[in-house]
Amino acid sequence: MNFWDQRFSEPGYKYGLEPNAFLCQQAARLAPVSQILVPGDGEGRNGVWLAEQGHTVTSVDLSEIGLHKAQSLAASRGVRLTTHCVDLADWSPEVSSLDAVVLIYTHLPGAIRQLAHRRLARGLRPGGWLVLEAFHPEQLTHASGGPKDVDMLYTPEQLDADFAGLLAPVESWHGETRLAEGPGHQGIAHVTRWVGQVLAAPGPEMRS
Numbered sequence: 001m002n003f004w005d006q007r008f009s010e011p012g013y014k015y016g017l018e019p020n021a022f023l024c025q026q027a028a029r030l031a032p033v034s035q036i037l038v039p040g041d042g043e044g045r046n047g048v049w050l051a052e053q054g055h056t057v058t059s060v061d062l063s064e065i066g067l068h069k070a071q072s073l074a075a076s077r078g079v080r081l082t083t084h085c086v087d088l089a090d091w092s093p094e095v096s097s098l099d100a101v102v103l104i105y106t107h108l109p110g111a112i113r114q115l116a117h118r119r120l121a122r123g124l125r126p127g128g129w130l131v132l133e134a135f136h137p138e139q140l141t142h143a144s145g146g147p148k149d150v151d152m153l154y155t156p157e158q159l160d161a162d163f164a165g166l167l168a169p170v171e172s173w174h175g176e177t178r179l180a181e182g183p184g185h186q187g188i189a190h191v192t193r194w195v196g197q198v199l200a201a202p203g204p205e206m207r208s
């Protein structure tokens with residue numbers, strides 16, 4: 001059983017049942033009935049909430065147990081959620097198939113982070129959005145959640161580089177916020193927030 005299956009085997013929902021606050025704030029950018037991918041959706045609080053807003057949502061995660069709980073949550077709320085158990089280290093969505101990718105605390109190690117992020121961004125259509133919140137390295141001084149390994153923590157500059165040439169940054173920020181997300185994320189936290197939109201396809205005169 002992997003680390004996340006073990007964690008999600010515990011009773012209850014580790015990060016609560018309510019969606020992430022930054023996602024709620026950013027969701028106004030999304031067109032009605034968007035096709036949304038939620039990589040690392042865990043027990044499904046964010047994917048289910050997006051489905052409740054009328055979007056068509058696919059959640060992928062490497063925890064079968066997390067995705068099973070996500071399906072239970074979707075059923076209890078009367079919405080449809082498509083789920084697939086995948087490892088983002090070697091998985092890509094279909095190119096240009098998505099209106100949004102939502103990454104909430106999907107912490108990947110440095111060895112795979114940039115390639116995985118670029119594969120996910122290529123899944124977006126022109127005009128598509130990527131919304132991300134994760135812990136910043138300064139979170140190591142807080143006890144409100146997150147990995148204790150700096151290799152798994154993200155700076156805005158790393159994310160600017162990860163998505164360079166694919167997405168135009170709209171928000172690239174780090175700072176403190178107060179988290180109240182189940183037993184897993186509680187208290188003052190230092191987070192990185194990144195939002196980008198797919199760059200317009202270059203016109204014929206711009207192609208080399």
Ligand SMILES: C[S@@+](CC[C@H](N)C(=O)[O-])C[C@H]1O[C@@H](n2cnc3c(N)ncnc32)[C@H](O)[C@@H]1O
Nearest residue numbers: 004015040041042061062063087088089104105
């Ligand atoms: C901190 S939890 C966040 C869960 C959810 N996004 C939330 O905010 O409630 C991190 C999630 O990322 C998933 N994850 C980590 N590495 C992954 C990988 N390589 N491929 C797919 N999912 C991964 C874990 O299984 C877990 O569900």
